[in-house]
Amino acid sequence: DIQMTQSPSTLSASVGDRVTITCRASQSISSSLAWYQQKPGKAPNLLIYKASSLEGGVPSRFSGSGSGTEFTLTIGSLQPDDFATYYCQKYDGYSRTFGQGTKVEIK
Amino acid sequence: EVQLVESGGGLVQPGRSLRLSCAASGFKFGDFAMHWVRQAPGKGLEWVSGISWNSDTIAYADSVKGRFTISRDTAKNSVYLEMNSLRGEDTAFYYCAKARPPGSYYLPIDSWGQGTLVTVSS
Numbered sequence: 001d002i003q004m005t006q007s008p009s010t011l012s013a014s015v016g017d018r019v020t021i022t023c024r025a026s027q028s029i030s031s032s033l034a035w036y037q038q039k040p041g042k043a044p045n046l047l048i049y050k051a052s053s054l055e056g057g058v059p060s061r062f063s064g065s066g067s068g069t070e071f072t073l074t075i076g077s078l079q080p081d082d083f084a085t086y087y088c089q090k091y092d093g094y095s096r097t098f099g100q101g102t103k104v105e106i107k
Numbered sequence: 108e109v110q111l112v113e114s115g116g117g118l119v120q121p122g123r124s125l126r127l128s129c130a131a132s133g134f135k136f137g138d139f140a141m142h143w144v145r146q147a148p149g150k151g152l153e154w155v156s157g158i159s160w161n162s163d164t165i166a167y168a169d170s171v172k173g174r175f176t177i178s179r180d181t182a183k184n185s186v187y188l189e190m191n192s193l194r195g196e197d198t199a200f201y202y203c204a205k206a207r208p209p210g211s212y213y214l215p216i217d218s219w220g221q222g223t224l225v226t227v228s229s
Contacts, residue, residue: 001169032213032215034215034216036152038152043202043219043220043221043222044152044202044219045219046215046216046217046218049207049215049217050215055217085151087151087152089152089154089215089216091213091214091215091216092213093213094157094164094166095154095166095167095168096142096154096157096166096216097154098144098151098152098153098154099151100151101151101152
């Protein structure tokens with residue numbers, strides 16, 4: 001099975017910072033990658049699909065890039081509402097592996 | 108508005124069975140692939156199982172293969188997860204989730220229910 005590895009596991013940042021999270025696949029998944037944001041006690045929320053397509057209603061400060069095995073999620077200018085945990089997920093093939101998550105904390 | 112409402116969670120002893128249900132509304136259920144995703148308390152997300160719009164494609168995580176069965180009933184706008192031989196490590200919130208635009212199974216999840224808690228303990 002294809003493994004998804006996110007880094008870092010935790011990230012401390014300040015409001016206004018540019019933040020980048022990386023997700024690596026153990027084999028090529030083309031552009032079949034999504035990013036989700038999850039806040040405590042809530043279901044996840046889709047941010048990005050097809051590696052770089054912004055889901056409707058998601059602020060434009062969120063962007064995604066990459067293809068094959070290496071992907072990034074960038075938050076252009078971190079806002080107070082963005083402190084949360086972020087997950088990548090592959091959706092090619094039958095199984096849908098998630099990365100282990102990246103918690104974005106207030107510095 | 109898309110609504111996914113899970114039910115059937117609760118406390119169950121190891122080795123026993125439980126059936127989760129997810130009632131869908133606000134979209135044409137029969138056109139979309141559906142999934143179950145779980146999250147142990149304080150842990151990350153784990154995809155459990157998925158089923159295509161017509162039930163032709165069904166897949167499971169290795170951790171549940173042979174013990175869990177996913178199914179759907181278009182007439183009832185519902186998807187189910189039959190869980191057998193439950194273990195302590197199956198303790199988690201179980202989310203029902205809907206895939207993006209209709210058609211292929213190979214599309215991302217775009218909507219989630221609020222989850223139902225399954226606790227496996229003696």
